[in-house]
Amino acid sequence: MGKYDHLYEKTIASQPIYDGRIIKVKVDEVLLPNGNTAKREIVNHQGAVAVLPLTDDGKMVVVRQFRKPLECTIVEIPAGKLEIGEEALACAKRELEEETGYVAENYTLLSSFYTSPGFADELLHVFVATGLTKGESRPDEDEFVDVLELTLDEAHDLHRTGEIRDAKTVVALYAWENKVLRERG
Structure with missing residues (x-):
């Protein structure tokens, strides 16, 4: 027992x-x-990944896209579904480059969590990506996004106005703020 x-x-x-x-x-x-x-x-x-990409000059790379279930446009960190048998890190690298064009030198797993355990078994792995190099984005054929770089204050403003309102991005925003506060001492 x-x-x-x-x-x-x-x-x-x-x-x-x-x-x-x-x-x-x-x-x-x-x-x-x-x-x-x-x-x-x-x-x-299948599970999914999300990436908190941080530029060397202290900005977060995000995408703005229309989300049909919400019937509105929101700002999110790059994310995507795991393919069958795909490792989370490989998926994070693929999604970051496809959605934003950025490639990262370093990936660190921030957290893995269930998005809505009351009705779904989706496990989301969130990575922090640093050492970014800007390239050309290649979104899926049914994916239309704007790529933005935000300061911490700009990201908080978008959270207050409701443009950032999905769980993975809110978690990433506060993890980023916590990292900045720890670095300041």
Whole structure:
């Protein structure tokens, strides 16, 4: 018996709903710890990476793009889905170059976290990239982005106005601010 077995929900039935290019959706019937049953709507995702690119002159490289689920344009750090069997670091390098044109000499894993564990199993790996060299971006054929370089103050302004509002970019923004504050002593 494990330490947290009293919280475990045993799957007693699973119904696939959708099998797409990015996500799979299913509904599981589970046996609850108290003996009752419940339904859980679950989104399966390959996992993804995001990159906090920092220039030598203290700016964060971001992209502005339209996000259909939100019906608006937001500013985000570069990110993308892992391909089957792809290592997170290789994906981070690919996504940074494709979306922004930048190539980095150094990558450090900042954190890996589940984006919405209440309904999805997506694990996001966030890297900090430094030693940047600017090149030519090559976004996917269905991806349209503007590349921006922001100071910490500019990034906070965009967060206050709601242009930065996705979890990975907010986490990256505060991790960057924490790094700057530690360096100042």
